[in-house]
Amino acid sequence: MYKADVLVSPGEIKIEERQEPILDDNGVLIKVEFAGICGTDLAIFSGNYRVPLPLVLGHEFSSEIIEVGNKVEKGLKGKRVVGADPVSYNLKYERQL
Numbered sequence: 001m002y003k004a005d006v007l008v009s010p011g012e013i014k015i016e017e018r019q020e021p022i023l024d025d026n027g028v029l030i031k032v033e034f035a036g037i038c039g040t041d042l043a044i045f046s047g048n049y050r051v052p053l054p055l056v057l058g059h060e061f062s063s064e065i066i067e068v069g070n071k072v073e074k075g076l077k078g079k080r081v082v083g084a085d086p087v088s089y090n091l092k093y094e095r096q097l
């Protein structure tokens with residue numbers, strides 16, 4: 001289990017416990033170490049930028065690959081990666097500290 005900050009409605013964030021994702025053969029599992037709060041996050045939070053809710057905020061982050069799928073190069077485990085997806089609901093898996 002891990003904790004995620006979830007925007008459930010404009011101006012309302014809840015901390016939720018979530019199940020660890022099941023990694024598919026072509027995926028990687030990352031551990032988010034730091035996440036920024038940008039103008040888009042603020043607009044989403046206030047309801048001025050509409051996205052499907054609930055949503056985990058913090059789409060700009062630094063992280064480490066902690067697990068790789070069976071078809072992924074094993075040497076990637078332990079590498080540091082960043083994400084800057086426009087909105088995190090596009091990520092297949094979301095993970096927060």
Ligand SMILES: [Zn+2]
Nearest residue numbers: 038040041060
């Ligand atoms: Zn942003």
